[in-house]
Every structure is written in C-alpha cells, then in structure tokens.
Amino acid sequence: MGKYFGTSGIREVVNEKLTPELALKVGKALGTFLGEGKVVVGMDTRTSGEMLKSALISGLLSTGVEVIDIGLSPTPLTGFAIKLYEADAGVTITASHNPPQYNGIKVWQKNGMAYTNEMENELEHILESESFKKAAWNEIGKLSYADPKEEYIKKALEVVNLDDSYTVVLDAGNGAGSILSPYLQRRLGNKVISLNADPSGYFVRELEPNAKSLEGLAKTVRVMKADVGIAHDGDADRIGVVDDEGRFVEYEVMLSLISGYMLRKFGKGKIITTVDAGFALDDYVKPLGGEVVRVKVGDVAVAEGIMRENAIFGGEPSGTWIMPQWNLTPDGIFAGALVLEMIDKLGPLSELAKEVPRYVTLRAKIPCPNGKKKKAMELIEKEALKSFSYKRLIDIDGVRIENDEWWILFRPSGTEPIMRITLEAHTKEKAEELMKKAKEVVERAIREA
Structure with a gap:
C-alpha cells in the first residue's frame, strides 16, 4: 500500500x-x-x-x-x-x-x-x-x-434468461445500483419492489449488505411473500441476498451456491476464492466438478486468479463476485440476475441453502500498531507452526494453517491497526478451543514485536 x-x-x-x-x-x-x-x-x-x-x-x-x-x-x-x-x-x-x-x-x-x-x-x-x-x-x-x-441490460439478457416470473425486493441502499439493478430485474420479467432506491447520497442503512443492515429487506420479503431479496452496497459491486423465507443467506452459503450454479451453467472447472473463505465451498463444489483455488484477499487478486487458472468463477465471502464470462469487474447487478436464474432452474433459495454444509466460523480482531505488523507476523508464523498440528500451510496473504477438520487464518488488516484471526471448525467446542490458543499466539507475538 x-x-x-x-x-x-x-x-x-x-x-x-x-x-x-x-x-x-x-x-x-x-x-x-x-x-x-x-x-x-x-x-x-x-x-x-x-x-x-x-x-x-x-x-x-x-x-x-x-x-x-x-x-x-x-x-x-x-x-x-x-x-x-x-x-x-x-x-x-x-x-x-x-x-x-x-x-x-x-x-x-x-x-x-x-x-x-x-x-x-x-x-x-x-x-x-x-x-x-x-x-x-x-x-x-x-x-x-x-x-x-x-446496452448493459440488452447484453445481460443475452446471457441470463428465466422461464418463469418472480417477485423480487431490491434494496439499492440509496447507492448507484438504484439506476440499473431494478430495471434489469424488471426486464428479466420479474415484479420488482424497490427499497432505498433514491440515489440521493444520503444512506438510510449501513451500506455493507449484512444480516443486520438488511433487516428491513428481510421483513419486506416476508410481508410481500416475495421469492427473493437482493441488496447492494454504494457502488453495487457487491450483492447480499435474502431467501424466500425472509432470512439473510450467509455469504459463505451464497458463495457456495452461486459457484455450484456457475459449474452447472458453464461446465466443470476452477473456482477462485480468497484465503478467508471456508471449507463449505470446497465440500459443496467438489461433487459438481469444481476445484477451489485460494488467492489473496481483494478483487484484483481474484480477477488475476481467474485469468491465471482460466477459472469459471471467482468470489469473496464479502459478496464480491466476478463472472469472467461477463466481465472481470466485480458485479453485484449481474450477480442478482444470476441468482434469479439459479432460483428459476433449481428451486427456492431456502431449499437450496440446506444443501450447503454448515461449519462454525469465529473471527477476532486484536489491536496491533501498523509498525509492529511485519515483525508480529513473522513471530506468529514461527509460533503457529509449533503450537498447532496442521497438514497444509498457505502464506500468500497472512498465514493460513489447515487440516481436514479445521483451518486458522492469521492476517494483518490492510485498512486498520489490527491483526485478524479467522477460523473454522466442525464443532463449536473445537472452534472455541482453537480461538483461545490462536489469540494467545497473536497477543504474545504483538508484545514481543
């Protein structure tokens, strides 16, 4: 940086x-x-x-x-x-x-x-x-x-088509998606109910589409008995999704579902994701002929990975998706059209989501001055290698150690003076035990850095 x-x-x-x-x-x-x-x-x-x-x-x-x-x-x-x-x-x-x-x-x-x-x-x-x-x-x-x-809408309609029509609630968050996303959905043949579609620059909800910021969207989906809720951030490069029962679909689950759908639509191949993505993706796409390749966090790294591996799809667990058959720009609007096509061809989202394995993910932020990050990461790598028995190590962006039942990622934040720990395990007990140990490793490294 x-x-x-x-x-x-x-x-x-x-x-x-x-x-x-x-x-x-x-x-x-x-x-x-x-x-x-x-x-x-x-x-x-x-x-x-x-x-x-x-x-x-x-x-x-x-x-x-x-x-x-x-x-x-x-x-x-x-x-x-x-x-x-x-x-x-x-x-x-x-x-x-x-x-x-x-x-x-x-x-x-x-x-x-x-x-x-x-x-x-x-x-x-x-x-x-x-x-x-x-x-x-x-x-x-x-x-x-x-x-x-x-031109955008016309081209999108050449790639995506629906056999049926659906009710879509679309929350553009008063961002730039307001001027395009609802119109594409309508041209797909759907009935669209727009929320926060005034592109005023005054945002009435937190812009990041997550379970908390999309409570209004979830409620509207339930009340209007809609088939799906779709939300964007300020520039609509991301997508957040609410299912037909009015529940926010966790990012990891949505990433797995859309990766699986891209494999069905465009054929077997590689899926690019980042080092902070969980095992659910691997477990869900493997039977569909998908192979997951992990890269650094950030849309540039995902796009580069797509080109290098000639991949079918790339996405981050933040709702940032890149569809190379369409463009190398992250696109929450085209992603919304694909979600509708997936529902059209495979069935309701609430049912599809049940097919994705659920594991326990924990995250922690530990204060760390920017000047100490480099030294702390070196100490963490040394210490983590000794403290945990793991099978594989990925050190392209922070340090990720994994074995078949769990993984832990130690990564300095690129935007704040903190060290991030992300981990996943099959059970809550195992996840908590790993987090306790991981925090000790990080705190000791920061003290000694």
Whole structure:
C-alpha cells in the first residue's frame, strides 16, 4: 500500500485527505501513465461525486487523453462501458460500502479488471514527482457524454434468461445500483419492489449488505411473500441476498451456491476464492466438478486468479463476485440476475441453502500498531507452526494453517491497526478451543514485536 492507494484504490474522508486538488492530480497522473487513448469516468451517488469527478476529468483532459463521462454509474457499469466504448481505462469515483463522508477513486484496466498494486504504485510515483504530461492547447483531450445502461441490460439478457416470473425486493441502499439493478430485474420479467432506491447520497442503512443492515429487506420479503431479496452496497459491486423465507443467506452459503450454479451453467472447472473463505465451498463444489483455488484477499487478486487458472468463477465471502464470462469487474447487478436464474432452474433459495454444509466460523480482531505488523507476523508464523498440528500451510496473504477438520487464518488488516484471526471448525467446542490458543499466539507475538 502506498501513500494514497490502499487495498481498494484511494478511499478517504472528503475534503480532508480526498480533495478536488488530489482528484485533479490523480487525473493528471493517470493521463500521463496512459500517454494517450480514452478513459471512461463514472461515479456513485455520494454528495461529493460531482466535485471529485469534475476535478479528475480536468486532470485527464490536460494530458491530452479523451474522456467519456457516463455520470452516475454503478462500478459494474463503468467496467462494462470500458469494453463497450473500447476505452484504455476506467475510473469510478466511489467509496463502495464506506459511510457517506468518504469517497474514493478506483481505476480499472481496459479488460475491466482493477488496477494492480504495481500499476497503482506507478501512478503514485507520477503523482508524487508531479512529472505530469501537459498537452498543447490544440491537443487537449475531448470530453463526451454517454449512457451505457440500455446496452448493459440488452447484453445481460443475452446471457441470463428465466422461464418463469418472480417477485423480487431490491434494496439499492440509496447507492448507484438504484439506476440499473431494478430495471434489469424488471426486464428479466420479474415484479420488482424497490427499497432505498433514491440515489440521493444520503444512506438510510449501513451500506455493507449484512444480516443486520438488511433487516428491513428481510421483513419486506416476508410481508410481500416475495421469492427473493437482493441488496447492494454504494457502488453495487457487491450483492447480499435474502431467501424466500425472509432470512439473510450467509455469504459463505451464497458463495457456495452461486459457484455450484456457475459449474452447472458453464461446465466443470476452477473456482477462485480468497484465503478467508471456508471449507463449505470446497465440500459443496467438489461433487459438481469444481476445484477451489485460494488467492489473496481483494478483487484484483481474484480477477488475476481467474485469468491465471482460466477459472469459471471467482468470489469473496464479502459478496464480491466476478463472472469472467461477463466481465472481470466485480458485479453485484449481474450477480442478482444470476441468482434469479439459479432460483428459476433449481428451486427456492431456502431449499437450496440446506444443501450447503454448515461449519462454525469465529473471527477476532486484536489491536496491533501498523509498525509492529511485519515483525508480529513473522513471530506468529514461527509460533503457529509449533503450537498447532496442521497438514497444509498457505502464506500468500497472512498465514493460513489447515487440516481436514479445521483451518486458522492469521492476517494483518490492510485498512486498520489490527491483526485478524479467522477460523473454522466442525464443532463449536473445537472452534472455541482453537480461538483461545490462536489469540494467545497473536497477543504474545504483538508484545514481543
């Protein structure tokens, strides 16, 4: 992580660290990095979006790069527009699931995948040194406006089709998904009941779609006797799902179900997930001809894994899914259409969810100063290797040790001064016993670091 770019682009409080001046410089840096070509720019619903987007576009134009402004746009639509307009990059002004006072800048490659750490480091270098390209007065970039929503819907309807019609409650969280997700569902032939669909930038629920933030959605599904509830975060790159009985479907269960459905739809192959995903996924997809490959946490790592392994599907246990047959941008809106197709072909979600094995997952956060993280992780790795009898070790992102009945992941947070422990076991007793021991290992390592 650099000075500006974190685990998911730049994300800061508006007019504190993230100012129009910084957005202008990022625009100049990206234009300089590209040298020439065309960039698609979209934004989510936050009140600061227009201000930051205008500054970023000014920076891009000053380097001679052409800009297509698609205005209010969920992240998946930006990813789609990059390919549609054959652009060389894309930018979304978004802070995804962060609170409304935040905003961010996330850059996308021409194939729809987010910029890698290496690419972001190059942007940082240009930004820091202010070695910006300056176009002559007659070579300043052209600005045009476009609306790719209709093209997106048409293309999605070529990939997904339903034999029947369903009642869908859709909670867009006052985010950018409001302008696209309900419309795609309606065009699939469904009856849509929209919640929090005013793209105002004032969020009436916590943006991360989880059991607590989606209580209103769950209640509406029950009252309206709907077939499913679908929810998004601020830029709709994520999906949260409520089943036909009005229960939030845990992320791990949903990830397993959709992975299984992708194997049924597109044939046997590899499924990419992150090191913090549980065993339920492996156990559920194996009989369907799926093989799970784990990568670092983050959508870039998942997208890279998909390309490297030529995988059928990639997803994180946070509701971030990437469907390579569609795009390499995480897409909660297209994911919503796929969930409906799965229900249409396989039956009600409440029934499907019963097929996914349930294990006990525990999580803990332990305060750890950022300066101690590196040393603490070295000590944890040494100590964990001695304290636990395990069969396999994965050290691509933190340290994950596993055997056939359990796994433990020790990982420093990329965004906060904490060390995370995630573990899973077949029984509650075993999980608690492992957590007690894991906490002791981490606390000792932090003390000694």
